[in-house]
Protein backbone atom coordinates (compact mmCIF):
# COMPACT_ATOMS: atom_id res chain seq x y z
CA UNK A 1 0.00 0.00 0.00
CA UNK A 2 1.26 3.46 -0.93
CA UNK A 3 -0.14 6.24 1.24
CA UNK A 4 -0.09 10.00 1.13
CA UNK A 5 -1.33 11.38 4.43
CA UNK A 6 -2.64 14.94 4.66
CA UNK A 7 -0.07 16.39 2.28
CA UNK A 8 0.25 20.13 1.94
CA UNK A 9 2.66 21.71 -0.53
CA UNK A 10 2.88 25.47 -0.87
CA UNK A 11 5.31 27.16 -3.24
CA UNK A 12 6.53 30.69 -2.49
CA UNK A 13 4.66 30.60 0.83
CA UNK A 14 3.97 34.00 2.35
CA UNK A 15 4.73 35.91 -0.86
CA UNK A 16 2.33 37.45 -3.40
CA UNK A 17 3.22 34.47 -5.68
CA UNK A 18 2.07 31.88 -3.14
CA UNK A 19 0.73 28.71 -4.80
CA UNK A 20 -0.99 25.92 -2.90
CA UNK A 21 -0.06 22.93 -5.08
CA UNK A 22 -1.41 20.19 -2.77
CA UNK A 23 -4.08 21.06 -0.25
CA UNK A 24 -4.38 18.56 2.62
CA UNK A 25 -4.38 15.70 0.14
CA UNK A 26 -4.74 12.12 1.38
CA UNK A 27 -4.60 9.17 -0.96
CA UNK A 28 -4.19 5.42 -0.67
CA UNK A 29 -2.93 3.35 -3.58
CA UNK A 30 -3.61 -0.31 -2.82
CA UNK A 31 -1.18 -2.93 -4.16
CA UNK A 32 -1.78 -3.67 -7.84
CA UNK A 33 -4.02 -0.67 -8.54
CA UNK A 34 -3.43 1.19 -11.80
CA UNK A 35 -4.62 4.72 -11.06
CA UNK A 36 -4.99 7.38 -13.73
CA UNK A 37 -4.84 11.07 -12.74
CA UNK A 38 -6.40 13.83 -14.83
CA UNK A 39 -7.00 17.50 -14.14
CA UNK A 40 -6.49 20.97 -15.52
CA UNK A 41 -3.09 22.67 -15.75
CA UNK A 42 -1.80 23.58 -12.33
CA UNK A 43 -4.16 21.16 -10.51
CA UNK A 44 -1.20 19.58 -8.66
CA UNK A 45 -0.75 16.33 -10.61
CA UNK A 46 3.01 16.59 -11.14
CA UNK A 47 3.51 17.83 -7.59
CA UNK A 48 1.73 14.69 -6.38
CA UNK A 49 4.24 12.52 -8.27
CA UNK A 50 7.12 14.72 -7.11
CA UNK A 51 6.07 14.25 -3.49
CA UNK A 52 5.95 10.47 -3.93
CA UNK A 53 9.37 10.44 -5.62
CA UNK A 54 10.87 12.71 -2.94
CA UNK A 55 11.66 15.54 -5.37
CA UNK A 56 9.32 17.89 -3.49
CA UNK A 57 9.18 17.82 0.32
CA UNK A 58 5.74 18.72 1.64
CA UNK A 59 5.46 21.31 4.41
CA UNK A 60 2.92 19.03 6.09
CA UNK A 61 2.08 15.34 5.73
CA UNK A 62 3.62 11.92 5.37
CA UNK A 63 4.47 9.48 2.60
CA UNK A 64 4.16 5.88 3.74
CA UNK A 65 5.12 2.86 1.64
CA UNK A 66 4.13 -0.57 2.93
CA UNK A 67 3.80 0.87 6.42
CA UNK A 68 7.25 2.50 6.34
CA UNK A 69 7.34 6.27 6.67
CA UNK A 70 9.66 7.37 3.84
CA UNK A 71 8.90 11.11 4.19
CA UNK A 72 12.48 11.92 5.16
CA UNK A 73 14.08 9.64 2.54
CA UNK A 74 15.89 11.51 -0.25
CA UNK A 75 15.18 10.77 -3.92
CA UNK A 76 18.04 8.29 -4.35
CA UNK A 77 16.94 6.28 -1.33
CA UNK A 78 13.40 6.01 -2.71
CA UNK A 79 14.71 5.04 -6.15
CA UNK A 80 14.81 1.39 -5.13
CA UNK A 81 11.06 1.52 -4.49
CA UNK A 82 9.83 4.05 -7.03
CA UNK A 83 10.36 4.20 -10.80
CA UNK A 84 9.29 7.04 -13.01
CA UNK A 85 8.86 7.57 -16.73
CA UNK A 86 8.72 11.19 -17.85
CA UNK A 87 7.01 13.02 -20.71
CA UNK A 88 10.38 13.83 -22.29
CA UNK A 89 11.79 10.68 -23.94
CA UNK A 90 15.29 12.12 -23.35
CA UNK A 91 14.92 11.85 -19.56
CA UNK A 92 14.37 8.14 -18.96
CA UNK A 93 17.43 6.74 -20.70
CA UNK A 94 21.12 7.66 -20.88
CA UNK A 95 21.69 8.78 -24.50
CA UNK A 96 25.45 8.18 -24.44
CA UNK A 97 25.07 4.54 -23.36
CA UNK A 98 23.99 1.67 -25.56
CA UNK A 99 20.59 0.00 -25.20
CA UNK A 100 22.12 -2.96 -23.38
CA UNK A 101 24.16 -0.71 -21.09
CA UNK A 102 21.00 1.23 -20.21
CA UNK A 103 19.24 -2.03 -19.34
CA UNK A 104 22.26 -3.25 -17.33
CA UNK A 105 22.26 0.00 -15.37
CA UNK A 106 18.54 -0.33 -14.66
CA UNK A 107 18.99 -3.92 -13.51
CA UNK A 108 21.58 -2.75 -10.96
CA UNK A 109 19.13 -0.43 -9.20
CA UNK A 110 19.61 -0.88 -5.49
CA UNK A 111 22.67 -3.16 -5.95
CA UNK A 112 26.38 -2.42 -5.79
CA UNK A 113 27.57 -4.19 -8.86
CA UNK A 114 29.82 -3.23 -11.76
CA UNK A 115 28.32 -2.59 -15.19
CA UNK A 116 30.45 -5.38 -16.65
CA UNK A 117 29.07 -7.90 -14.20
CA UNK A 118 25.58 -6.72 -14.96
CA UNK A 119 26.17 -7.39 -18.67
CA UNK A 120 27.19 -11.01 -18.95
CA UNK A 121 26.04 -13.16 -21.85
CA UNK A 122 23.08 -14.59 -20.02
CA UNK A 123 21.75 -11.12 -19.16
CA UNK A 124 22.33 -9.89 -22.71
CA UNK A 125 20.17 -12.74 -24.00
CA UNK A 126 17.51 -12.03 -21.40
CA UNK A 127 17.42 -8.34 -22.40
CA UNK A 128 17.35 -9.25 -26.08
CA UNK A 129 14.42 -11.64 -25.57
CA UNK A 130 12.55 -9.05 -23.52
CA UNK A 131 12.98 -6.30 -26.13
CA UNK A 132 12.00 -8.61 -28.99
CA UNK A 133 8.50 -8.95 -27.51
CA UNK A 134 7.73 -5.27 -28.22
CA UNK A 135 8.14 -5.59 -32.00
CA UNK A 136 10.18 -2.40 -32.40
CA UNK A 137 13.40 -4.00 -33.59
CA UNK A 138 15.24 -2.88 -30.46
CA UNK A 139 16.62 -6.39 -29.94
CA UNK A 140 18.78 -6.12 -33.07
CA UNK A 141 20.25 -2.77 -31.97
CA UNK A 142 21.48 -3.71 -28.50
CA UNK A 143 24.88 -2.07 -29.13
CA UNK A 144 23.43 1.18 -30.52
CA UNK A 145 23.37 4.38 -28.47
CA UNK A 146 20.00 5.04 -26.86
CA UNK A 147 20.36 8.62 -28.13
CA UNK A 148 19.80 7.36 -31.68
CA UNK A 149 16.38 5.87 -30.95
CA UNK A 150 13.04 7.45 -31.88
CA UNK A 151 10.90 8.97 -29.12
CA UNK A 152 8.59 5.94 -29.01
CA UNK A 153 11.47 3.46 -28.91
CA UNK A 154 13.08 5.42 -26.08
CA UNK A 155 9.85 5.50 -24.09
CA UNK A 156 9.45 1.72 -24.44
CA UNK A 157 13.09 1.27 -23.40
CA UNK A 158 12.49 3.64 -20.46
CA UNK A 159 9.41 1.62 -19.46
CA UNK A 160 11.31 -1.67 -19.62
CA UNK A 161 14.10 -0.10 -17.54
CA UNK A 162 11.63 1.34 -15.02
CA UNK A 163 9.99 -2.05 -14.47
CA UNK A 164 13.03 -4.33 -14.64
CA UNK A 165 13.50 -4.50 -10.89
CA UNK A 166 9.76 -4.43 -10.07
CA UNK A 167 9.31 -1.11 -8.28
CA UNK A 168 6.75 -0.78 -5.48
CA UNK A 169 5.16 1.99 -7.52
CA UNK A 170 5.54 3.05 -11.14
CA UNK A 171 4.98 6.76 -11.80
CA UNK A 172 4.01 7.66 -15.37
CA UNK A 173 4.21 11.39 -15.88
CA UNK A 174 2.35 12.11 -19.16
CA UNK A 175 4.77 9.64 -20.69
CA UNK A 176 3.05 9.54 -24.09
CA UNK A 177 2.27 13.26 -24.42
CA UNK A 178 5.24 14.00 -26.69
CA UNK A 179 4.45 11.16 -29.12
CA UNK A 180 2.27 10.96 -32.22
CA UNK A 181 -1.08 9.16 -31.64
CA UNK A 182 -0.01 5.84 -33.18
CA UNK A 183 3.26 5.70 -31.24
CA UNK A 184 1.46 6.83 -28.08
CA UNK A 185 -0.93 3.88 -28.43
CA UNK A 186 2.01 1.52 -28.91
CA UNK A 187 3.70 2.86 -25.76
CA UNK A 188 0.40 2.59 -23.87
CA UNK A 189 0.03 -1.04 -24.97
CA UNK A 190 3.56 -1.70 -23.69
CA UNK A 191 2.61 0.07 -20.45
CA UNK A 192 -0.49 -2.05 -19.95
CA UNK A 193 1.46 -5.20 -20.62
CA UNK A 194 4.34 -4.41 -18.25
CA UNK A 195 2.01 -3.26 -15.46
CA UNK A 196 0.00 -6.49 -15.78
CA UNK A 197 3.01 -8.80 -16.14
CA UNK A 198 4.78 -7.41 -13.07
CA UNK A 199 1.49 -6.81 -11.21
CA UNK A 200 2.61 -3.27 -10.53
CA UNK A 201 1.01 -0.51 -8.56
CA UNK A 202 0.98 2.39 -11.03
CA UNK A 203 0.03 6.04 -11.05
CA UNK A 204 -0.30 7.70 -14.45
CA UNK A 205 -0.93 11.35 -15.29
CA UNK A 206 -2.55 12.01 -18.63
CA UNK A 207 -4.41 14.76 -20.47
CA UNK A 208 -5.68 12.17 -22.96
CA UNK A 209 -9.29 11.32 -22.05
CA UNK A 210 -9.34 8.20 -24.25
CA UNK A 211 -6.34 6.86 -22.32
CA UNK A 212 -8.01 7.85 -19.05
CA UNK A 213 -10.99 5.68 -19.99
CA UNK A 214 -9.12 2.80 -21.57
CA UNK A 215 -6.41 2.30 -18.96
CA UNK A 216 -6.32 1.68 -15.25
CA UNK A 217 -8.92 0.52 -12.75
CA UNK A 218 -9.29 3.87 -11.00
CA UNK A 219 -9.53 7.46 -12.18
CA UNK A 220 -8.78 10.52 -10.07
CA UNK A 221 -9.64 14.05 -11.13
CA UNK A 222 -7.59 16.74 -9.43
CA UNK A 223 -8.51 20.36 -9.03
CA UNK A 224 -6.71 23.05 -7.04
CA UNK A 225 -4.49 20.61 -5.13
CA UNK A 226 -7.29 18.25 -4.13
CA UNK A 227 -8.79 15.04 -5.47
CA UNK A 228 -12.24 16.12 -6.66
CA UNK A 229 -13.37 12.83 -8.20
CA UNK A 230 -12.33 9.28 -7.44
CA UNK A 231 -13.94 6.76 -9.78
CA UNK A 232 -13.20 3.04 -9.47
CA UNK A 233 -14.72 -0.40 -9.87
CA UNK A 234 -17.64 -0.90 -12.23
CA UNK A 235 -18.17 2.81 -12.78
CA UNK A 236 -14.61 3.15 -14.10
CA UNK A 237 -15.11 0.18 -16.41
CA UNK A 238 -18.29 1.70 -17.88
CA UNK A 239 -16.91 5.22 -18.22
CA UNK A 240 -17.27 7.02 -21.57
CA UNK A 241 -15.86 10.38 -22.66
CA UNK A 242 -19.29 12.12 -22.35
CA UNK A 243 -19.61 10.41 -18.95
CA UNK A 244 -16.27 11.81 -17.76
CA UNK A 245 -17.15 15.27 -19.05
CA UNK A 246 -20.48 15.12 -17.19
CA UNK A 247 -18.82 13.97 -13.95
CA UNK A 248 -16.19 16.71 -14.28
CA UNK A 249 -18.96 19.24 -14.81
CA UNK A 250 -20.72 18.03 -11.66
CA UNK A 251 -17.47 18.25 -9.69
CA UNK A 252 -16.90 21.77 -10.95
CA UNK A 253 -20.45 22.75 -9.98
CA UNK A 254 -19.55 21.59 -6.48
CA UNK A 255 -16.55 23.91 -6.59
CA UNK A 256 -18.82 26.76 -7.73
CA UNK A 257 -21.30 26.02 -4.94
CA UNK A 258 -18.48 25.96 -2.38
CA UNK A 259 -17.15 29.23 -3.73
CA UNK A 260 -20.54 30.94 -3.52
CA UNK A 261 -21.64 29.44 -0.17
Ligand SMILES: Nc1ncnc2c1ncn2[C@@H]1O[C@H](COP(=O)(O)OP(=O)(O)OP(=O)(O)O)[C@@H](O)[C@H]1O
Nearest residue numbers: 011019020021039040041042043044045046047048
Ligand atom coordinates in the same frame (compact mmCIF):
# COMPACT_ATOMS: atom_id res chain seq x y z
N1 LIG B 1 8.81 23.96 -8.55
C1 LIG B 1 7.79 24.81 -8.46
N2 LIG B 1 7.98 26.08 -8.07
C2 LIG B 1 6.94 26.94 -7.94
N3 LIG B 1 5.66 26.62 -8.20
C3 LIG B 1 5.42 25.38 -8.62
C4 LIG B 1 6.46 24.40 -8.77
N4 LIG B 1 5.90 23.25 -9.18
C5 LIG B 1 4.58 23.48 -9.30
N5 LIG B 1 4.29 24.75 -8.96
C6 LIG B 1 2.95 25.36 -8.92
O1 LIG B 1 2.11 24.46 -8.20
C7 LIG B 1 0.83 24.35 -8.82
C8 LIG B 1 0.60 22.89 -9.23
O2 LIG B 1 1.49 22.59 -10.30
P1 LIG B 1 1.65 21.13 -10.94
O3 LIG B 1 2.79 21.20 -11.90
O4 LIG B 1 1.71 20.12 -9.87
O5 LIG B 1 0.26 20.99 -11.71
P2 LIG B 1 -0.14 19.95 -12.85
O6 LIG B 1 -1.53 19.50 -12.51
O7 LIG B 1 0.89 18.90 -13.00
O8 LIG B 1 -0.20 20.86 -14.13
P3 LIG B 1 0.15 20.53 -15.68
O9 LIG B 1 -1.00 19.72 -16.19
O10 LIG B 1 0.23 21.87 -16.31
O11 LIG B 1 1.45 19.79 -15.70
C9 LIG B 1 0.85 25.32 -9.98
O12 LIG B 1 0.29 26.53 -9.52
C10 LIG B 1 2.32 25.48 -10.30
O13 LIG B 1 2.57 26.76 -10.84
